[in-house]
Amino acid sequence: MFLSLVLLISVLIHQRDAFSVSSDTEAMKYLSNFGYLDPALGDTSTSFVSGETVRRAISDFQSFAGLNPTGELDEETSIWMSKPRCGVPDIIHEGHSTRRKRNANKKVSRWKKKNLTYRILKYTTKLKNSDVDREIARAFQMWEEVTEFKFTPKMTEKKADINIRFESRIHGDDLPPFDGPGRILGHAIFPESGEAHFDEEEAWTINETNGTDLFQVAAHEFGHILGLDHSEVKPAVMKPIYDGYERDFKLHADDIQRIQRQRHLVLPDYGNWYLIKILTAIGFFY
Ligand SMILES: *[C@@H]1O[C@H](CO)[C@@H](O)[C@H](O)[C@H]1NC(C)=O
Ligand SMILES: *[C@@H]1O[C@H](CO)[C@@H](O)[C@H](O)[C@H]1NC(C)=O
Ligand SMILES: *[C@@H]1O[C@H](CO)[C@@H](O)[C@H](O)[C@H]1NC(C)=O
Numbered sequence: 001m002f003l004s005l006v007l008l009i010s011v012l013i014h015q016r017d018a019f020s021v022s023s024d025t026e027a028m029k030y031l032s033n034f035g036y037l038d039p040a041l042g043d044t045s046t047s048f049v050s051g052e053t054v055r056r057a058i059s060d061f062q063s064f065a066g067l068n069p070t071g072e073l074d075e076e077t078s079i080w081m082s083k084p085r086c087g088v089p090d091i092i093h094e095g096h097s098t099r100r101k102r103n104a105n106k107k108v109s110r111w112k113k114k115n116l117t118y119r120i121l122k123y124t125t126k127l128k129n130s131d132v133d134r135e136i137a138r139a140f141q142m143w144e145e146v147t148e149f150k151f152t153p154k155m156t157e158k159k160a161d162i163n164i165r166f167e168s169r170i171h172g173d174d175l176p177p178f179d180g181p182g183r184i185l186g187h188a189i190f191p192e193s194g195e196a197h198f199d200e201e202e203a204w205t206i207n208e209t210n211g212t213d214l215f216q217v218a219a220h221e222f223g224h225i226l227g228l229d230h231s232e233v234k235p236a237v238m239k240p241i242y243d244g245y246e247r248d249f250k251l252h253a254d255d256i257q258r259i260q261r262q263r264h265l266v267l268p269d270y271g272n273w274y275l276i277k278i279l280t281a282i283g284f285f286y
């Protein structure tokens, strides 16, 4: 009797641990897709992942999402994991594996030229092409206003720097595939690849409170095109979660600061103008 009770308890403890590790494959997939767990772990049997590793990954996700980092997959955490979002990982690993190293290189990469051309290779059936053209141009313009970049649409067959496509499900790249309506809305590749893809199966809209606003998602993906990764700042354009239509959607100070810092292009405000002049004179930039 006593022995079987001990056995039962140990089975229960084991199952509790196993529950958060292996039976919640969706959460595991999420953590692995978005950089909280080593992506290699998501492909294989989850039993190799220790409970501690998973708890740390959940807690990292909770911190990024601005939740209490308990490490437990509670209801609030699950709700955050089911929100529509960008498909680019939140954490870009810098480690020893080739996969991590490749990502790390992408993180510091940036465009050598400032005049970039773009082309929409595949339109959506949900909106008129001319409306897509206008919203895409508006999204580029937002970044143009705070950087030295200049974006020009390319109409000819010649290859553009930035290729924009609406795609469904698996479509021939290394990023997690699109997943039907909801969840992943789009993704883009860091410089100097210039690929921005939008999930064709979303209900794309323009200035409507329903559906998914193309301008907002495009502005976010173009941040990746320029080399920015995700921000933990809630109101930032580079936050990974799509929080619905925002009437007054614009770049946040965090986005502007990050793109300008990344370009070594700090705008001279009165506080640091002399410092920048001095640093430029001694050749600190470039
Ligand atoms: C970039 O575009 C601007 C404006 O269209 C133009 O004045 C400038 O000469 C271009 N620079 C290069 C390097 O092509
Ligand atoms: C959004 O609402 C508008 C009317 O306000 C409607 O015309 C449109 O079809 C809706 N779009 C979607 C994707 O539900
Ligand atoms: C959508 O809203 C923006 C900002 O208010 C405006 O500039 C744009 O013309 C609107 N587009 C449409 C199609 O209503």
Ligand SMILES: [Zn+2]
Pocket (backbone or CB within 6 Å): 086, 087, 088, 220, 221, 224, 230, 239, 240
């Ligand atoms: Zn993103």
Ligand SMILES: [Zn+2]
Pocket (backbone or CB within 6 Å): 167, 171, 173, 175, 187, 197
């Ligand atoms: Zn893609």
